Amino acid sequence: MRDIVDISIVGAGPAGATAALVVGQTECRSLLIDEQRQAGGQVWRAKDRSILSAPATPESRSGDNLRERLAASGVSQMTDTRVWQIERQGEHWVIHTLRNGTAGRLYSRAVILATGAREEAQPVRGWTTPGVIGLAGATALFKQSIRLPGRASVVAGTGPLVFFVASEIRRLGGTVAAVVTPNTRADWLARLPSMMARPDLLWRGGRWVADLMLASVPIYWGHAVKSVSGDDRVIGVTLCRLATDGTPLPGDIGIAADSVCLGGGLAPSIEAAQLAGVAVRYRPDLGGWVSEAESDGSTAREGLFLAGDSCGIRGAVAAELHGQIVARTALRHIGQASASDPALERAYRRASRFGEAMTALSVLRADPIGLATPDTVVCRCESLTRRAIEDEIESGAVSSNAVKSGQRAGMGPCGGKYCQSSVARLIALQENRALSEIAPPTPRPPIRPVPVSALAGDFDYGDLPMPKPAPL
Amino acid sequence: MSENHDIAIIGGGIMGCAAALRLASGGMAPIVLDRGDLGQGASGVNAGTLSLQIKRVRLMPYALKGHEEWARMGDAVGFRRTGGYTLAFTEREAELLTERQTLKAEAGAPIEFVTNNQVLSAEPNLTRRVLAASYCHEDGYANSSLTGQYYRGRLREASVPYRERCAVTSITRDTQGFVLHTGGPPIKARRILLAAGAWLKPVAAMLGVDLPVNARINTVSVTERMPPLFATVIGHATGLLTMKQKGNGTILIGGGWQGRGTPQEGRGEVIADSLIPNLSLAQFALPKLGQARVLRSWTGFEANVPDFYPLAGELPGVPDAFVLGCVRGGYTIGPYIGRLMGDFILGHSPEMPLFNPGRDFEKDAT
Amino acid sequence: MIRLVPDHSARIQRSEKVPFTFDGVALMGCADENLAAALMQAGVLHLRNAPGDGAPRGAFCMMGLCQECVVFVDGQSVESCRLTVSPGLAVKSRR
Numbered sequence: 059m060r061d062i063v064d065i066s067i068v069g070a071g072p073a074g075a076t077a078a079l080v081v082g083q084t085e086c087r088s089l090l091i092d093e094q095r096q097a098g099g100q101v102w103r104a105k106d107r108s109i110l111s112a113p114a115t116p117e118s119r120s121g122d123n124l125r126e127r128l129a130a131s132g133v134s135q136m137t138d139t140r141v142w143q144i145e146r147q148g149e150h151w152v153i154h155t156l157r158n159g160t161a162g163r164l165y166s167r168a169v170i171l172a173t174g175a176r177e178e179a180q181p182v183r184g185w186t187t188p189g190v191i192g193l194a195g196a197t198a199l200f201k202q203s204i205r206l207p208g209r210a211s212v213v214a215g216t217g218p219l220v221f222f223v224a225s226e227i228r229r230l231g232g233t234v235a236a237v238v239t240p241n242t243r244a245d246w247l248a249r250l251p252s253m254m255a256r257p258d259l260l261w262r263g264g265r266w267v268a269d270l271m272l273a274s275v276p277i278y279w280g281h282a283v284k285s286v287s288g289d290d291r292v293i294g295v296t297l298c299r300l301a302t303d304g305t306p307l308p309g310d311i312g313i314a315a316d317s318v319c320l321g322g323g324l325a326p327s328i329e330a331a332q333l334a335g336v337a338v339r340y341r342p343d344l345g346g347w348v349s350e351a352e353s354d355g356s357t358a359r360e361g362l363f364l365a366g367d368s369c370g371i372r373g374a375v376a377a378e379l380h381g382q383i384v385a386r387t388a389l390r391h392i393g394q395a396s397a398s399d400p401a402l403e404r405a406y407r408r409a410s411r412f413g414e415a416m417t418a419l420s421v422l423r424a425d426p427i428g429l430a431t432p433d434t435v436v437c438r439c440e441s442l443t444r445r446a447i448e449d450e451i452e453s454g455a456v457s458s459n460a461v462k463s464g465q466r467a468g469m470g471p472c473g474g475k476y477c478q479s480s481v482a483r484l485i486a487l488q489e490n491r492a493l494s495e496i497a498p499p500t501p502r503p504p505i506r507p508v509p510v511s512a513l514a515g516d517f518d519y520g521d522l523p524m525p526k527p528a529p530l
Numbered sequence: 531m532s533e534n535h536d537i538a539i540i541g542g543g544i545m546g547c548a549a550a551l552r553l554a555s556g557g558m559a560p561i562v563l564d565r566g567d568l569g570q571g572a573s574g575v576n577a578g579t580l581s582l583q584i585k586r587v588r589l590m591p592y593a594l595k596g597h598e599e600w601a602r603m604g605d606a607v608g609f610r611r612t613g614g615y616t617l618a619f620t621e622r623e624a625e626l627l628t629e630r631q632t633l634k635a636e637a638g639a640p641i642e643f644v645t646n647n648q649v650l651s652a653e654p655n656l657t658r659r660v661l662a663a664s665y666c667h668e669d670g671y672a673n674s675s676l677t678g679q680y681y682r683g684r685l686r687e688a689s690v691p692y693r694e695r696c697a698v699t700s701i702t703r704d705t706q707g708f709v710l711h712t713g714g715p716p717i718k719a720r721r722i723l724l725a726a727g728a729w730l731k732p733v734a735a736m737l738g739v740d741l742p743v744n745a746r747i748n749t750v751s752v753t754e755r756m757p758p759l760f761a762t763v764i765g766h767a768t769g770l771l772t773m774k775q776k777g778n779g780t781i782l783i784g785g786g787w788q789g790r791g792t793p794q795e796g797r798g799e800v801i802a803d804s805l806i807p808n809l810s811l812a813q814f815a816l817p818k819l820g821q822a823r824v825l826r827s828w829t830g831f832e833a834n835v836p837d838f839y840p841l842a843g844e845l846p847g848v849p850d851a852f853v854l855g856c857v858r859g860g861y862t863i864g865p866y867i868g869r870l871m872g873d874f875i876l877g878h879s880p881e882m883p884l885f886n887p888g889r890d891f892e893k894d895a896t
Numbered sequence: 897m898i899r900l901v902p903d904h905s906a907r908i909q910r911s912e913k914v915p916f917t918f919d920g921v922a923l924m925g926c927a928d929e930n931l932a933a934a935l936m937q938a939g940v941l942h943l944r945n946a947p948g949d950g951a952p953r954g955a956f957c958m959m960g961l962c963q964e965c966v967v968f969v970d971g972q973s974v975e976s977c978r979l980t981v982s983p984g985l986a987v988k989s990r991r
Contacts, residue, residue: 093960093978100959106980108929110909140960145790145801154802159972163802176961188941188954195958198977203933204908231905269900290942290952335797438956438964441948454682456694460567463574464679470947471754471825471963476956502826503800506960507754509972511820514810519619519659522807522814527768528786529838529858530587530630754973755947778947821971 071099073366074172184286193321208317215321217420344370355384372413439470548868569678577784608673798829
């Protein structure tokens, strides 16, 4: 007999986990699924078991607190589980999972997708060199393994994340060779009014910057990494100053480093929702293409709800509140009485204002492709250069799908996550069109690569449901 | 403001583009319109198999000509003549293989039966459980992803205008011919060729014609790059598997397993209940496939009519309107039958007979 | 010098070191540590060669998306950022 869950929640970050806690207070059967070994998401990522003890941080405290609440709540968790496809079958959603090399399926009356965000990248010469990791990747390294990316790191990127990463490198005993951010001090001052909503976070960020200054770490405001040098490992970076419109100015600055943390802001993870049939719209202020959902999480697809950063980057605090709101919406959908809570919605709106201000700072001020030379690799999976993609566009491939078909940009193992924004930007530039007109490529399952053996499993040949052969 | 063309072709897939190129070389001024990008329908998302062993007996002469066309297109479309094996694993499949491949060989395909030792010495990574097999040295594949790029280049070269993301919403008549209404200015043409694949039914309905077109929703999957595991195109006696390893190491798996969705919704869904047996069958044939990770699965809409033979000729009851589509094995045969269609519209007698779209479909239906 | 952000490096306790290999080269790593982090710590950054230009590549996103850190364990490709170190783990690359 088929086991049917009332509400499945995909993603155990701030949005998904708090949604699960709300649902867990009711009689209804729920399940929280996450690809990490423990709940927490990227922002509250849990430590490896290799860490026997380490000083607590605000992130580790929030994460541990969340994990304790989940454990106490009795919410069923399915961790270390990847979701590779979501499909509607009759009255139910079917979530296809992959766990320990084995495929499984879960039937659910309602699904909350809380798939969070991925990091955008800005292609520059040498960004594929070993030793260059994402800014978000660096935070994963700190939170999970408490390791440094190298002995001397250049930390480059937008928004508050660049200062968090630099500060964590200092906290873990490493050396920050330089902080490089396209944001200027004026950009930050302009956001100050929205940031006043969270004086605690503002204070924390201020300490990071003050500490870096006391330690004489050079902070290059209004600059960007232009290239990374090194063959099989990083040996240094070249910076340039940016004009107010984001274009690079002459006058290169060279910095020696053995590692680079490079980020270009966060973008919503929309693939799972797209595969489930949810439309997307372009919201550069919220991180790019976002899934179309109401503020209460409901979508055009029955029984499918979205929570947190996947419907627009607003940060962890807002996501936690959004998860609670969306859980209530999902409960009402399956017939559980759950009144909406105006105080919660007010708190969410307040947190969103702060989060949206941070997102605005994180959206690359520099032209996201402007620093890529013609021979810069844009699609990492297929080693496609800017020139190859521009030639393809020139030959008439003027959609993301057409460039994908013609050049394989997006056909590699990452599925286009790390090149689609750049490709869209190149099409927009060459065709003089708005980015909002250049839709991302058609999403394809599996959401994550799946071994054939996991899908095929053990089977008897005679049991394969072979349809009628084709007409002769 | 509107434009005038000798013929408007609705559908920029292989057949529409091939017909346009023939028409242009014959002196007509065609325009190609597509609701999406060129070659992004079935022409661009099928598994790219060029196998005579899976063609219908009656279409074999067209398929043989089709192979010649693909060989001519060569590297630009990723054409490779690798040879191909069709495998049977059970007694019933062996019977099916013998019966079907014999008829196909009689129809002109250079298909031979081979022993399982011959199969294994050529393809040592295949399963030991092959009971019977056939081989065709003509078989191979092309890269269907390159269809759009290829025809965009050919149309540009031939100065044939094309419009992408240009959906025709209605068609009216005037004294000169047809007026095609789109989001932009209307497009006028003396003649019209419907080559819209799985979208033929709604397009023909704009001219008041009800074509009995259905869509199959074929699933295709591709793996990450793998070390070389096999060199030929591998098929199955039932036709429910096609598998090839590309030069870049990725393995493409098809076989016509059905997904869900309709062309009208514009969205085909991969369903696990089809994907899993498709991949299981592939892994059975090639056990080492188990270690490969699937990166992408997708569906393509393949148009057909109840008798599974092509529509290629005049649109019944509408003077100066033509239709081309629903060709089983349309990727292989498309470039050739597109050319035949061009000849027909130019008033030449095509090299091989076309297929009357006004026929009684139930009569020949199997 | 005044530090507003304290140095915590001396206060981190880790599990015992266990042996594992990368392309046959003996390495040591903390048991149960994330493999991508352990490789980085051991100075192994170059995990694969890119298709096409054959250029060296290493871990990038650290969250299972970019596939740059893919290695082979028992013949199966896996993201090293989603594996952990265990005694005797034999990691292979296609460098």
